[in-house]
Amino acid sequence: MKVMDADIVVCGGGPAGVNAAIAAGRTGARTMLIERYGFIGGMSTAALVYPWMTFHTLSGKQVIKGIAQEIVDRLMAMGGSPGHLRDTVGFTNTLTPYHPEMYKVLAVDMLKEAGVKLMLHSFMDEVRTADGEIEAIQLATKSGKIRVQGKLFVDATGDADLAYQAGAPCLVGRGGDNLTQPMTMKFRMRGVDLQKVKQYMIDHPDEFYHKTPFDELTHLPLSGIQGFKKHWQNANLPINREQVLMFTGPAEDEVLVNTTRVQGLNGLEVEDLTEAEELGRKQVLMVAAFMTANLPGFENASISNVGAQIGIRETRRIEGAYTLQADDVIQGRRFDDVVARSGYPIDIHDPSGKGVTAAWVQGDGAYDIPYRCLLPRKVRNLLVAGRCISTSHEALATTRLTPSCMATGQAAGTAAGLAVRQGVSPAELDVVLLQRELVAGGAVLA
Structure with missing residues (x-):
């Protein structure tokens, strides 16, 4: 050796x-x-x-x-x-x-x-x-x-x-x-009209996180979005979250989506991790389809990257x-x-x-x-x-x-x-x- x-x-x-x-x-x-x-x-x-x-x-x-x-x-x-x-x-x-x-x-x-x-x-x-x-x-x-x-x-x-x-x-x-925080399969989307997203946030503040600095959005670069609550609730997807969470960049038409949620599995057990990877990737396709079909600014967006592995908290x-x-x-x-x-x-x-x-x-x-x-x-x-x-x-x-x-x-x-x-x-x-x-x-x- x-x-x-x-x-x-x-x-x-x-x-x-x-x-x-x-x-x-x-x-x-x-x-x-x-x-x-x-x-x-x-x-x-x-x-x-x-x-x-x-x-x-x-x-x-x-x-x-x-x-x-x-x-x-x-x-x-x-x-x-x-x-x-x-x-x-x-x-x-x-x-x-x-x-x-x-x-x-x-x-x-x-x-x-x-x-x-x-x-x-x-x-x-x-x-x-x-x-x-x-x-x-x-x-x-x-x-x-x-x-x-x-x-x-x-x-x-x-x-x-x-x-x-x-x-x-x-x-x-x-x-x-001994339950742990859920795992999340993160993914990126390109082709997002972030100006349209920002305008929707300004026009519909009740749909977004209450601490969002709405009065500053007109002059701040959009860095993160948490909300679209009505859209998410109406979709009724089998993902145990209350709303969509995403962050912008690094490209001008790009977001990183942090919305999938895999619960009840142990990140230390190889069989659980295998199942988590499978479930996470299925949720990615589900969430992306929901976003392009329902969210303002995502009409022409598509998946550009998915994590090499599921994210573990x-x-x-x-x-x-x-x-x-x-x-x-x-x-x-x-x-x-x-x-x-x-x-x-x-x-x-x-x-x-x-x-x-x-x-x-x-x-x-x-x-x-x-x-x-x-x-x-x-x-x-x-x-x-x-x-x-x-x-x-x-x-x-x-x-x-x-x-x-x-x-x-x-x-x-x-x-x-x-x-x-x-x-x-x-x-x-x-x-x-x-x-x-x-x-x-x-x-x-x-």
């Missing part, structure tokens, strides 16, 4: 893993990033999760910067993003459109600049541990099995696959029944040194060991019903994510970033959003690099030193 080694091994090439690997590489640590697909981006590219929401609080203060903002800046420079736009759905203050194909290329460029060894088409299928530490992981690849050894590991798989296989305690779903998460709670989010709680902040509200897509449960952040509009949420129990040389950090089911409904995942990715990668440099475990790392390094890297911690 081929053997490879690195100081830091990051599993999962989504936004959290990309930012973790870049951050780790920039500390000078020999870093390797493992990704199962043939491209980077995770849910942002494979599942068309778009746009990125949000880098700001509801009042407009930016609380996520660092590597995440660097990515946005570089995308803007290459014509791959307009930057942060006003959210015309009204759920957040801003959202950030991006071109997924440009993001795929830029992310690899930035990984290479940081000296990261990238391994695509590599599926982690085994974890070897001894005395509470990971010794190596095994990859299944086209060229056979590969053993990857490392000093420290970062789990950015989204599903806590590495942590779980290493023996770290994990949780799934909400308390009581929630699966497994670790039980860490601290578990972020809903009250921590709502109260805008501060922590001495803060390593990231977020202003995104709690946003729970009902695991079994039609609705979405939302709760907004009080105080200054942002809450802290403590370093302890990145530290799994029982595995000393492992950090976790992204969707599978230590939270309650309710708190996960905000930390799972892409900018937050980017921020915890930068925190985990920086911590891993510093721990390797000092020869200590992540739990032994001086948090003040970590915070100083994060701030130097552009992160917002206050």
